[in-house]
Amino acid sequence: MLSCTEFIPCYSELFTFLEAKRGREELNRFWDYLFAPTGSGIPLINYVKEQGIRGCYSYWAGTLNEEAADFTMYLNEKGGWFMNVMHHCPSKGRLLALKDEIGLTPYHDYCLHCDSYRQAAEKVGLKYIYNFNGVDHAACSMLIYDPKVFDGRVIVDENTEIMDRRASQNEYFHKDFHSILNMGIHYVGEHYGKEALTEFLTTFTHHVYTPVLTAIKEKGPAAIQEKILDTYHREKAEDAVETSLTGDTLTVTVHYCPAVRHLLDTGRTVSPWYPYTTTVIMQTLADAASCAFTMDSYDEATGAASYHFTKK
Incomplete structure (x- = not known):
């Protein structure tokens, strides 16, 4: 299992992997699949179908607070517009930090995937404008409006609801990242099979777990134990795992997977390919030790x- 707090570098690595394998067109197809407004994947469509333009405010109020973003959101239902100003995106910000910390290269057009939210907005008759100025330093903005109401003017008045948040006000813990990873793993497995999925997860482990792999080479199974316990700590699910290190053997018992539990609790179907996020990553860590x-x-x-x- 990958912790939801580790999802963003995995997301970026998946974009890079798909483009390298099949070109940008394939990545666009993946984004279309991921953001398809069916109601079973990314849930923005469920919000805007039920609430109209207010659904944008409701959806991003949840996700951006859970992602500990620096943002200011505006909603003016009377004027028919919603605007979000991202002062510092936690996703792009994490990728930029990892670039400095471990040399991870973010996918070069990472921020463009957010334009795919327009599928949900436009399906219910809203218009969607995304401003990508500032993405190099993790900033952007979007304007979504109802063309039947909006007169082309964004005026903050007594009818405007405002939510202004800073990262320090929230904890970074967005469990629904498990759903997107589940979909991504399923996409690779279904389209390219076990060999490609194994290649992707192995590459991800080598690129993102660089400090862990270094520690494993020095400390062996003890460092793997530390990594596993840290993963479940990040998930607030310490009760889900037990480990025992005796001599050259590390034994791990997982009572339940927090990711699988979240997927089932939110009505998602767990991909048959999802277990590879454990088997491949653990095999890669084992090889290092x-x-x-x-x-x-x-x-x-x-x-x-x-x-x-078991130590060889």
């Missing part, structure tokens, strides 16, 4: 699992 990795059991219904590492 010169260990054999064995998946002893896995319950697809809950994500409960038992596996172990």
